[in-house]
Amino acid sequence: MGEVADIGYWKLFAGYALLIIPIWVLWYYKTGLVKDGIISIARMTVQLLLVGIYLEFIFDLESNWINFGWVFLMTIIAAYTVVKRSGLKLKIMFAPVFIAGVVSIAITDAYFLGFVVKLDNMFEARYFIPITGMLLGNTLKTIIIALTFYFKQLDTESDLYKWYLANGATRAEALTRFKREALKIAFNPVIAATAIVGLISLPGMMTGQILGGSSPNVAIKYQIMLMITVFSSSIISVILTLWISDKYVFDGMDNLKKIFTK
């Protein structure tokens, strides 16, 4: 298998020309999304360029502590993004989301890299950082959907929650139905997407590995393991976040505090 063809910086710059079409569509239909679209592309470019530089640097250094620190920072940013995008108060919700993220990453990384791949050093940069990055990226959307739905439902259906409480339910019993609905809403798309992998979509990690020179057989095994890990990590993160947040979002009388920013 030959070396992967590099993309020169001028060619990469020329690649941006493809954006003319989507930006024209957004402008023509007066969606108001042109500015946001351009900013998001610019942010993505700068972030990835910086990450590229940083990853080259930490791959050369190969220090467990720096790798660990980088993943810790990614988890902080992920937790911040989840809370902000869910429209929840950072002060109340950051800790539950962050703790749940750390625990779920620790469990799934240890299982994937330590037990399945059996690396001598599971903090090795070329495995630990991209795998954790993909786990975080792929679980973010599911956590945001679950959290938003859970708290919106508790807010709009507060009569049902109170009906449960005032008819003998403990707080945990009263919340069971709300958790069930949030899990259903968040995981239906995950289940549907998992079922069509390979048929309609070719996942990024597998494509990347094949482009990087791995055999499709190896790439597929990694991809299968990643899908299983993302699936597990999403559920662990969501349920842990909900369990932990239950300790913070209710007052002493089990009434929901004001947790939405708007």
Place this chain on the structure above:
Amino acid sequence: MIIQVKNIKIAYNSQVVIESLSFDVNQGQKVAITGESGKGKSTLLHAIAGFTPFQSGDILLFDKPLNESNVGFIRQQLAWVPQETALHFDSIREMIDAPFEFAANAGLKPSENRIKEVFEGLSLPPELLDKTPSTISGGQRQRVLLASSLLLKKPLLITDEPTSALDETNRKKITDFILSQKELTVVASTHDSYWMEKSDKIITL
């Protein structure tokens, strides 16, 4: 004493809704809370169940102060019927069964005969059990909630406008049925003159 309300004040954002209110409710007593809209009837019921904070005074239920330590015990002695009847369930049977799944109500599950008896008392046909809440009328949904609360056999029923969605005939029949439960203490907010007439005590806000 089932309920003691002692000189309570409830305010939302510095707007006082209830001030210097005191009353007692004895076991088996039927108490109607009435007053114009916005006078705080629902707020008072929510405060008694621990859902709305009060700024001063005390509320005691079953001789225990309503606070963080006792709220769990107190709520386990209640049956609560809200004014809002759009509770989402797949069937009426599920709605009736839901409270009996809680550990505090384990062993209280009623027999089919008891369910039929209560349904009959509230003019509800037994076939309703297989229907979905969205396919029955608001009045029927309200009665299903009342049936569920009576089946729980708790010592205290707190209910917000229990007859508001009922027609004239059902209103009287259901009022008689609920208020004839001798052991049951009932605290209801209401505008219904027949309910007030049949109550032992009226508190006007």
